[in-house]
Amino acid sequence: MKFKRTSAGFAAFLLTMPTLLVSAETQNTVEDNEQAGEGAFDKKTEVVYATLDAAGEQKDLYVVNNFTVSEFGEITDYGDYTSIQNLTDLTPIEQQEREITLNAQEEEFYYQGNLENRALPWDFDISYTLNGEAADADSLIGQDGELNIQIDSSKNADGEALFFNNYMLQITLTLDADRFKNIEAPDGTIATAGKNRQVTFTVLPEKDESYQVSAEVTDLEMEAIEIAAVPSSMSIDAPDTAEVKKEMTSLSDATAEVNNGVGELQSGIAELNDGTASLYDGSAQFRDGISQLSQNAGGLNEGSASIQQAINQMSESVGAGIDDVDTSQFSELPGAFRQIAGGLEEVESGMTDLSGSYEQAYHAFDQAIAAVPEHQVSEEEIAALYESGADEATINKLVESYQSSLAVKETYRQTQEAFAAVPGALSGSTGALREMSSQLYSIADQLENGLAATNMDESLGQLQQGLATLASNYSEFHSGLTEYTGGVSDLAGSYGELHSGIGGLTGGTEKLETGAGALYSGTSELASATSELPDQLQEEIDAMLSEFDKSDFEPVSFVSDQNEDVESVQFVIKTDSLKKEDADETEEEAEEEKSFWDRLVDLFK
Structure with missing residues (x-):
C-alpha cells in the first residue's frame, strides 16, 4: 500500500499548488461569458440516468443534456435541478431557480443536472427466492442453491404517463456462466456474451409485465440489472391475410x-x-x-x-x-x-x-x-x-x-x-x-x-x-x-x-x-x-398493429415542458450489483475517509 499512499500524497501535494492559474482561467471564462451573445441549437437530447437498489427501489436520478449547437453563445434551458455540472468545458453554468443559462462554445455541448423527488414513469419490484424461500438481495451474496428472480414492471402513478404509454423497456440480466447453471427464462431471450449469459426481457408500451429467471447458482455474485427505455419504433409489417x-x-x-x-x-x-x-x-x-x-x-x-x-x-x-x-x-x-x-x-x-x-x-x-x-x-x-x-x-x-x-x-x-x-x-x-x-x-x-x-x-x-x-x-x-x-x-x-x-x-x-x-x-x-x-x-x-405503432409520438422533455426542440429522451436504469466487498477497496475507502491534512501527514511517514 506504500505506492497508493504515495499517489495519494502526490495528489494532495498538487492540491496545495498555487491557485492563481485556476483563478485566472476562471476570470477569463467569466469575461468571455459576459461578452457572449445569444446562441442557438438545432436539437436537444436528454439521457435520464437512474439507479435502483437490488429490490427495484429508486435511489439517484440525474439527466445528461446534450445540445447540437448551431450558433455559439448563450443558451437557456429549464429544469428543477438540485445541482448542475458542465461536462463540456470549464465555463460556469448559471442557475436561477428553474432557469439554466449556459455559454455554448462547442458544436456538441453537454451538462448534467441532478434531480431529487422525481419519479420514473415505471415502478420496478424485484424479488428473490433461494431454495423456495424469500430472501433479501444482500443476504444472497455467496450463497448456493436454486435461485429465482421475479421482476415486476408496472405504471408509476406519480410518473409521466406519456413515457409509459410510448416507451419500450429492455431489461437485461448478465449472469456469470461459471456461477449460474441451467438458466431458464420462459418469457425472455438467453444469449451468450463471452463467458456470461445475458437474459433479456422486453416490455411493450402501456403494459404491466412480470418476468422470472431461475437458475442453479454457486457462490452467488451478480452484475447490476440494466434497464433501457426508448421510444417504441417497432416496424411491424401487416401480415398477408389474403x-x-x-x-x-x-x-x-x-x-x-x-x-x-x-x-x-x-x-x-x-x-x-x-x-x-x-x-x-x-x-x-x-x-x-x-x-x-x-x-x-x-x-x-x-x-x-x-x-x-x-x-x-x-x-x-x-x-x-x-x-x-x-x-x-x-x-x-x-x-x-x-x-x-x-x-x-x-x-x-x-x-x-x-x-x-x-x-x-x-x-x-x-x-x-x-x-x-x-x-x-x-x-x-x-x-x-x-x-x-x-x-x-x-x-x-x-x-x-x-x-x-x-x-x-x-x-x-x-x-x-x-x-x-x-x-x-x-x-x-x-x-x-x-x-x-x-x-x-x-x-x-x-x-x-x-x-x-x-x-x-x-x-x-x-x-x-x-x-x-x-x-x-x-x-x-x-x-x-x-x-x-x-x-x-x-x-x-x-x-x-x-x-x-x-x-x-x-x-x-x-x-x-x-x-x-x-x-x-x-x-x-x-x-x-x-x-x-x-x-x-x-x-x-389494424387495431392490433395500431397498439404498437407509435409513429405519431413527438418527444417531450422529461425535465420541463418549457424545453423545446427535444429530439429524443432516453432512460438508462441500473440496479445495485450483488458483489462481495474487496479488501483493497475497503482499505482505499478507509483512506479516502481521511481528511486532507491526515493524508498530507501520511505522505511524510
Whole structure:
C-alpha cells in the first residue's frame, strides 16, 4: 500500500499548488461569458440516468443534456435541478431557480443536472427466492442453491404517463456462466456474451409485465440489472391475410348457402305441415264417415234381412194358395225398397265427399313431401361444418332437421302405395252403393207397376213365380250387402290406427316446422355474422398493429415542458450489483475517509 499512499500524497501535494492559474482561467471564462451573445441549437437530447437498489427501489436520478449547437453563445434551458455540472468545458453554468443559462462554445455541448423527488414513469419490484424461500438481495451474496428472480414492471402513478404509454423497456440480466447453471427464462431471450449469459426481457408500451429467471447458482455474485427505455419504433409489417380472408370468404359464402338451403327446407317443411294438416282433417272426416257407416251397418243388415224374410214368406204363402196370401203386404214393399235405396244414396254421398276431401288432402301432402329437399350431405361435410367455428347448437339443429326430413321422405316412400290406394277403394265403394241403390229403386218400380197392373186372382201363378225369382235375387243382394257392411266394419276398425298415425305425422311435421323456423333464424344470424368476417379480421389486425405503432409520438422533455426542440429522451436504469466487498477497496475507502491534512501527514511517514 506504500505506492497508493504515495499517489495519494502526490495528489494532495498538487492540491496545495498555487491557485492563481485556476483563478485566472476562471476570470477569463467569466469575461468571455459576459461578452457572449445569444446562441442557438438545432436539437436537444436528454439521457435520464437512474439507479435502483437490488429490490427495484429508486435511489439517484440525474439527466445528461446534450445540445447540437448551431450558433455559439448563450443558451437557456429549464429544469428543477438540485445541482448542475458542465461536462463540456470549464465555463460556469448559471442557475436561477428553474432557469439554466449556459455559454455554448462547442458544436456538441453537454451538462448534467441532478434531480431529487422525481419519479420514473415505471415502478420496478424485484424479488428473490433461494431454495423456495424469500430472501433479501444482500443476504444472497455467496450463497448456493436454486435461485429465482421475479421482476415486476408496472405504471408509476406519480410518473409521466406519456413515457409509459410510448416507451419500450429492455431489461437485461448478465449472469456469470461459471456461477449460474441451467438458466431458464420462459418469457425472455438467453444469449451468450463471452463467458456470461445475458437474459433479456422486453416490455411493450402501456403494459404491466412480470418476468422470472431461475437458475442453479454457486457462490452467488451478480452484475447490476440494466434497464433501457426508448421510444417504441417497432416496424411491424401487416401480415398477408389474403389467403385467410379468402378462406373466410369461402366460409361466409358457405354459411350463406347453408342459410338459403335451410330457408328452402323451412318453406318445404311448412308446405309439408300444411299438407299433413289437410290430410289429417280429411282423414278425420273419412274416419267419422266410416265409423257412422259401420254403426248403421247393423240396422241396414237387419232391415235387409226383414225384407228378405218378408219376400220369402210372401213367396211361400203364394205358393201355398191364394187363400193364405195377405196381399196388403205387397203394397208396402216398394216403399221399403225405396227407403233402403235412399239410405244407400246418403252413404254414397258421404263417401263421395270423403273421397274428394281425401284426394285434395292427399295431393297437398304428396306435393309437400316432394318439396322436401333430398340433398345428400356426407359425414365429412358435417364434420367440416362442426370444425368451421359455427355455433354448435345451430349445427345440431341443422343436422337433426336434415335427418328428420330424410326420414319423413323415406317413411312416405314406403307407405305411399297404401295412401294412393285409398281413393280407388273409396271410388269402388261409392260405385257399389250407387249400383245397389239403383237396383232397389228399379225393383220398387217394377213391383209397384206389377201390383197395379196385375189381377191377383187370375195371375197368382205368375206372381208366385216372380216372387220366387225376387226372393232368390234378393238373397244374393242381402249376402252382398252383409259382406259389404262387414268390410266397412273392418275398415272402420283398422282405419282408426291409420288415422292415429296420420295424427302423429301431423304433430311431427308441426314440430319440424317450428324447429326449422328456429334453425333458419340461427343460420340467418350465423350467415349475417360470417358475412362480415373478412372485414372484421382486417379491423382486428389494424387495431392490433395500431397498439404498437407509435409513429405519431413527438418527444417531450422529461425535465420541463418549457424545453423545446427535444429530439429524443432516453432512460438508462441500473440496479445495485450483488458483489462481495474487496479488501483493497475497503482499505482505499478507509483512506479516502481521511481528511486532507491526515493524508498530507501520511505522505511524510
